[in-house]
Amino acid sequence: MAYGFEPVYEHFRKHTPPSFEGKADPMVAEDWLKSLEAIFDHMELNDHQRVSCAAHLLKLDARVWWDVVKQTRDLNTMTWIDFVHAFGRKYYSASVLATKVDDFVTLVQGNQSIADYAKKFDRLDRFAPKIVPTEAMWVQRFMRGIEPMISRDVKMTSA
Structure with a gap:
């Protein structure tokens, strides 16, 4: 354990984060990730x-999965997004992932606020890393989904 982690982890535990045992229910997995991200x-x-x-909260089957991940990945360079993507590949079924990818691809702002659209975009983005592998592609996909008037205004202010 790296120096300085213990105080961070102790403070983190005061927020009473839930553990994750590796249940196959994608909603349990999604709720677990969301609760951690809020903290x-x-x-x-x-x-x-x-x-x-997050790794300290993995129990039972999830701990077994994590032990395999530790053998195949450099944890010193692993980002949170890397963790979320690896976690998603393990704990979301192919059909759920396909639905989430479709939701991401077809997401448009519509009648929702730009803030609500951005939240949905960010939530669905985690399921489609190959669709927007670069920041430029991410921005392009985000802009394609917002209302044309807002998109035009953003393009004018960024020019």
């Missing part, structure tokens, strides 16, 4: 701290 955002943790804290 991580509140605590303003960096990627390494997020991955380390």
Whole structure:
């Protein structure tokens, strides 16, 4: 354990994060990730701290999965997004992933606020890393889904 992690983890545990046992229910997996991300955002943790804290909460089958991940990945360079993608590949069925990817590809702002659209976009983005593998492609896909008037205004202000 790296120096300085213990105090971070102790503070993290005071938020009573749930453990994850590796149940095959994708909603349980999604809820677990969301609950952790809320705590991580509140605590303003960096990627390494997020991955380390999350790993400490993996139990039973999820711990077995994590032990395999540790053997195949460099945890020193693993980002939180890397963790989320690996976790998603393990705990979301192919049909659920396909639905989430379709939802991402077809997402448009419509009548929702730009903030609500951005939240949905970010939530679905985690399921489609190959669709937007670069930041430029991510921005392009985001802009394609917002209302034309807003898109035009953004393009004008960024020119």
